[in-house]
Amino acid sequence: MALLEVRNLVKTFGTKTVLDGVTFDLEEGQTKVIMGPSGCGKSTLLRCLNRLEEPTSGSVRFDGKEMTAPTADVRALRQLIGFVFQNFALYRHLTVLDNVTLALRQLKKMPAALAEERALHELARMDMAEKRDAYPASLSGGQSQRVAIARALAMEPRVLFFDEPTSALDPVMAREVVTLINRLYLENVTILCVTHDLYLAQYISDSIIFLDQGKVRAEDKAENLLSGHADPVIASFFGRKS
Amino acid sequence: MGGNFPALLVQLQADLPSLISALGETVLLSVIITINGLIGGLLVFYLTLSNSGVVRKIINGYISIFIGTPLIVFLFLLYYGLPTIGIRLSPFVIAVFGFFLNVSAYNARFLVTAYKGLLPTELEAAKAQGFSRGQIFRLVTAPQVLRLAAPALASQAIQNTKDSSIVFLIQYTEFFAGMQEIAMRSFLFFETYFVTALVYLLLVSVIVLAMRRLERRFTIPGLS
Structure with missing residues (x-):
């Protein structure tokens, strides 16, 4: 049984169908990257998986539990899914350390000292421990994203969702973040990542899901999709990117 | 210019115990309505975020009514109007209740405006982490909107202290009422109101520093 099983997921906004029967699996320890043209529904897909957006129909099973069931304990399931946003989404009124410990203290009911120890461990993993007392406004984009990843990791999630983790960063900072995500990939952290960044996709993915007009057009290893794919849409997309 | 301040001083010395007590009432009332108004404002603001359209409409109606109505009208309604239907409340209760409803509406409006300065992704991140609506409000929304609205809330606290003087119109003996009585008795209108203004200025200065x-x-x- 896969950790995440997505079946025939549909999301419509009014008359516009953004996701049109998306189906895929994500195994424990696996990393998949979702790519596709702008507006193909990549971010909406990620948001539907932890119900930040309500799917119109279809099924999302996470760790054997139906996320879309009316009786699903969505908040409990969300705690098992680390979500890293494009714009970092750090809590501006809290220090770096408090950003990471907040959910540990409030949701996991961890004693403050233990939460701090855990947070510092994750911050050190992201080379951000020395910024523990800084506020988000004083951090660079790359530093903010590293804190956001530490915040997600601190909850010991079963899977990490990344929504365009490098798109708000300049090339140098983006490479730093790619290196860190690659480190997680090599540690077999389960990752589902939406990105436009081909460099990121190549370095962290077991396979790429190519989404087009709300449908999975292909799912394959990066090297197979990147080198002259038979599908002209895919060939054209990666041709433009590389 | 000039004024007979020595004469006023004699009056003030004679009335000192009751004036100090009246000044205490002013400070007490100001503190109560500021704290109540802040709590009420947060509560009303929370309700403006309700998923229910009906609740939001009711709350917005409440805010509009109290921002659009002079406070004195409402205080008179409670003080002179309620006894006609058999409800008689003390001036203190009416003052606290009247100000609570009025100041809560203003504070809620300040917080609603500040809320627009929040980054939606922060709230979404909290939701994605598994926080409940109540936790998001307590841990993310409230600490930020209170800071963003701090200048407006501070102005309201100053306003509360100054506005508290109108409760003398519903027979509540606070500082202004005490000074009003001295002015009427001594005919030292200029001197009395000049000193009254200085005392309020002093009170407001303390609030500003705080x-x-x-x-x-x-x-x-x-x-x-």
Whole structure:
């Protein structure tokens, strides 16, 4: 049984169908990257998986539990899914350390000292421990994203969702973040990542899901999709990117 | 210019115990309506975020009514109007209740405006982490909107102290009422109201200093 099983997921906004029967699996320890043209529904897909957006129909099973069931304990399931946003989404009124410990203290009911120890461990993993007392406004984009990843990791999630983790960063900072995500990939952290960044996709993915007009057009290893794919849409997309 | 301040001084000395007591009433009332108004404002603001359209409409109606109505009208309604239907409340209760409803509406409006300065992704991140609506409000929304609205809330606290003087119109003996009585008795109108103004200025200055200290303590880079 896969950790995440997505079946025939549909999301419509009014008359516009953004996701049109998306189906895929994500195994424990696996990393998949979702790519596709702008507006193909990549971010909406990620948001539907932890119900930040309500799917119109279809099924999302996470760790054997139906996320879309009316009786699903969505908040409990969300705690098992680390979500890293494009714009970092750090809590501006809290220090770096408090950003990471907040959910540990409030949701996991961890004693403050233990939460701090855990947070510092994750911050050190992201080379951000020395910024523990800084506020988000004083951090660079790359530093903010590293804190956001530490915040997600601190909850010991079963899977990490990344929504365009490098798109708000300049090339140098983006490479730093790619290196860190690659480190997680090599540690077999389960990752589902939406990105436009081909460099990121190549370095962290077991396979790429190519989404087009709300449908999975292909799912394959990066090297197979990147080198002259038979599908002209895919060939054209990666041709433009590389 | 000139004025007979020595004569007023004699009057003030004679009435000192009752004036100090009246000044205490003013301070007490100001503190109560400021704290109540802040709690009420947060509560009303929370309700403006309700998923229910009906609740939001009711709350917005409440805010509009109290911002659009002079406070004195409402105080008179409670003081002179309620006894006609058999409800008689003390001036203190009416003052506290009347101000609570009025100040809560203003504070809620300040907080609603500040809420527009929040980054939606922060709230979404909290939701994605598994926080409940109540936890998001308590841990993310409230600490930020209170800081963003701090200057407006501080102005309201100053306004509360000054506005508290109108409760003398519903027979509540606070500082202004005490000074009004001295003015009527001594005919030293200029001198009495001049000193009254100075005392209110002093009270407001204390609040301003306290607010500055609070602001310094709670200011966070990137969030003001």
